[in-house]
Amino acid sequence: MKRTIIWFLLICLSAGAMAVNTKESYYMKRALEAAQSGDSETAIQFLSKELDENPTNGYAHMWVAILCTRNNSVGWAFQYARSAIKYLPKKEYEGRSDMNILLSEIYLDAKDTARAITYMEQAQKELPKAEHPYRVLVRLNTQRGDKAKALHYAEMALKNQPESIDAQLLLTDALEENGQYEEALKHCNQALDMAEPQSKDKSRVYAKRALLLIDMKQPSEALADLMRSTRIDIWDVSEDILEQLHDTIPGEVLDTVLAAHEKEPEQLFWKIYLYDLYRYRKEYTKAAQMGFAILPQHNGSHIVHHIASLLEYHIGDPELAERMLLKQLGVDSTSSSTYIRLEELYAETGRYREAFDMADKALSFNPKDAEKATAYQLRGRIHQIRHDYTKAIDDFLAGMIADPRDYEYWFRIGRLYGEMNDSVKQAQAFDQGRKAFAAAGKELTPEAYVAMGDSAKAYEAAQKMIEKEDSEEQHYNAACVYAQIGASKEALFHLRKAFENGFRNFYHVAWDMDLDSLRDMQEFKDMVNEFKQLTEQEKQALRATLDLELNY
């Protein structure tokens, strides 16, 4: 995405530059026409003809570079960007700057920060008034820990464009990064003064100041800024700010947002905030109700998946989650993530044939690596349940190839080799897992110890896990670990903790083989029934308030 934006900028800038500065030949005119109508192929053909006649036409080189980038021929873009810099007139600052930006971005993609910085510095020298190089230079220098240099570029940016809000915010960031909060606040306030009332800039600066005020331990002021910002527009950072404020002043945040919602009940962003706040507060029924209030106004995959997960994990209503996901497929039938969510839901509810179909569908839509891995892993778990260990191993391995960071699966695989009495491969798999964890600088997980049959260490690691993160998810994981090593008392304790903290995915509990040792215990049955009954009331209450036709 980052690159697409830059190419778009480049194309706009370069088109402007060319129109002003070049005496256009016939071929150049035709090329430009074709490029502007989106026909890169024809544009490149005309540019090639131009270069045959006039090989030192820097503008033609520049355009080939831009079009090659658009076509993802990065190698050619690289070559032509270099030759464009060589042949463009010295005074063609804009074009030369753009080409340096392009080269810098290529090196950045190749993780060669040093060269990326060199080219970006060159771009900045060519066009000192342009803001983009400064922003990149501040970011890259911050990333590599050179805060002084980052600050230097931020100051230069502001010096060159004292009227720019972006330059003020760039300096705000650099100062904040350097721990100079008061100075940062000064510049942020200046940016606020510069922004037009009710403009997106104003909203953006308020959001920035809210973050700064959180760092400065002034949460109430930060909350006021978040509300001001949100009334104009909602930003990617808004939810982060809300969560941080909820951690500090939960009551005040809820009261403020509720009041705003009461005043402007149709405003989507207050509903989104309330959905999030109820989730943070573990008031899942209220969260789900608010989620359903959101859907008629906003039914993107992300929010639908979120609410479906909430219904499944915290309300214990997979049927409703399924209906939402199937409805979502009507909106976007190519969403691999929706298919994967359904695969998981079908797997957990024992509808394996449908789960396999969903996995096939998900994989046919070129999912991202992590999603691909999930699709394979879920399929592998179904094979495992069916005792088809060879296929399970195949899928777990494919999952790891898709996303090599899932090295915990080595231990699952090792365990399956154990089931197949192949001790050699089992030892190899465990060894691979240990090495992968060591290479990542991580400690082995309790599940890994369980797989290797080291109950004492599994017990210890599960304890550490809970100490580190006291969440419903970790309590559930701990219950699984303890159940597998025969520590049923601890397993039941942590399972109850998971339920008490809001875990309600009873289908998962029934499906999860890790809990098998508890199933015949009366205490386990009673506990599940107890929470099921509790949830049944919540579920019915929720269903009663919802339009079950999902008319959004």
Place this chain on the structure above:
Amino acid sequence: MKKLFFTLLIALCAQAVIADSGDSYYFQRAEEAYSKKDYDLCLHYCQEGVKANPKDGKCWAVIAEIHSKRQSGRYGEALQAAEKALEVLPKKDLRWRSFVHAIQGDVFYKISDFAASKEAYLAALSMEPENTTYLYDVADVCAALGEYDEAIRYYNRYLEIQPSTVYIYGEMAYAYYKAGNKAEAQRYCDLANTLGSGENNTAHRVLSRMAVDKSDYVNACREVARAMFISKTWLQEADTLVELCPDLLAAAIRTEVAKAPTDVETNATAAYCTFTMHRYFDALYYLHRKAEQSDAPQEVYPEIAAVYEDIEALDEAEKYYTLAFKTDSAEHMLRGLAQVARERGEFQEAIKYLRRALQETPTEGKLYYLIARNLYEAGLFDETLQTLDTARVLIEDEEWLISLYTIRAEVFEARGEQEKMQQELAAAQKMRKADDKRAEFYPIDALLGDTAALERHAQELEQDRQAQQEGGWGTLAHAYAILKDKARTIALLRRHQEAHNYNIRVVQVLRRYAFLKDDPDFKALVAKYENLLSEHLAELNERLGSRDTLQNKIAELPFTRQGGVNHVKCSINGLPLYFVFDTGAADVSISSVEANFMLKNGYLTNADFMGKQNYVTATGEIHEGTIINLREVRVGDVVLRDIKASVIKNQSAPLLLGQSCFRRFGTVEVDNKAQIIRLIAK
């Protein structure tokens, strides 16, 4: 790549020369022949040229070039011609002199004299210091000499001149890797992948090696699989991984295929790689997929048949050999059918096929040998010996000759003619080298009664995984069968099977194993094998069947006749559409209107668009069509998957149901009376 540059260079030189009016007549004619790739004629003119004027340096240079490129490698003549060229070419003609030095460099490189090669390339480079081909050559030969720092220097100079040549970044990465600088190797791999991922495999190979060094087999397999699918072949780096983590490597291959499951080349590469890994059922799956997607599936049938034969799935092997035989009566198809007959114990049938093959290639000695071994199994000893006499004259290959003497010895042994048997064994022994580990000698040692040698072979085999996979245990079992050692023979056959070899079925019908016939352990082994085979075949068929639901199916399509054409209803990715039933159309085709509708409404995705192709319509016009993949085509109650279709850039183009759909069926019947089209599965 080097060759490509070389060809480009000669083309450039030749162009320059043509413009030079001082070129001899012979050189100009040679150049014409060269441009038509008629190298023999080119050589002829150059030789005439130097006869007419021994000082024609360019002719000498081209003679050197052609000799250096010959597959048989007439390197001595190439070097002599190069010397002559350098003697007579003017000192100032740096372009031609550098070209000749580069030829010398190439020849020395081919004969692995890297030091001399480097010297010659450096001479070429000194005359044209900016020539990137020479810079690459010098860098490459430095790397071959293990002088990686120097190689890096020359690659860097190359990149200063041509910074976007992606594969040089990969080469740099390799040189840095070999020089022990892993950080730089990683950096250059990243750069190579950023500049042109998918264009060059070296960076992925280096990444794979670096991952192996860290015992990170997941990334090692990922990277090597990517490299193999770029180069479309098996790579050396995978040899290590197939030993260390074969299942993981297979998973990596599978995920590479998932990126382009309908691509013929992708399936071909996957089939080749999995076959190399001895994963025959995976290979068969990919071969079937290749055939499904190919415009000429019959060309894939011999490959499919050969793999079925390897695993002794004889019915399937016979089916595909027969299908291939219909379109191609080549000798190897007959050999394949003969092998199937032999494995069934139908030796006379096998002989018939082989004799038919002999009619096509009457001087092929190996065919006589194959006939003879079937005659031996049929108990026709005199004919066996006579046929082997002919084979002995025609066969040059030593391994085949050893096997030939083995059969002769066995015939004499069966007849009780000990002396003659010893003569045959002695003839085989003459071909034995010191420390000879060839498996062909195992039966010879058995016939000689040398059990100590057989023990030694067993120990050697234990250490040699490749020999095991190539069927070493089976050949040793064969030797112990000669000695009629039941326990050892069965134990070795078991090892043979465990090493993923499948030739178990055939031993039931061979004379040598007749003594095992009633042995319960042998029966159990065969039964286990049969179970395993049928289990794997059922799994394969399930995998293949889940692709299309047309097995043993008849799709009945009611049609309506409008304007002289038949219209049928199908659904594409869930969208019902009416098509014109057109057996003359190559593909299924839809107009841009339907395509746009399908795209906007999610019936098609961007991932379904595959490229462009030209079409000739019935009126002889050429139309360019966009090629798309239809994930699901429902014809009646039959579901076909991954059907190739074209989008015609014409809003009023009719929807055609063409051959890319019918090909999946065996027979197409039009019942005009009932107004039904029947598509009957193969």
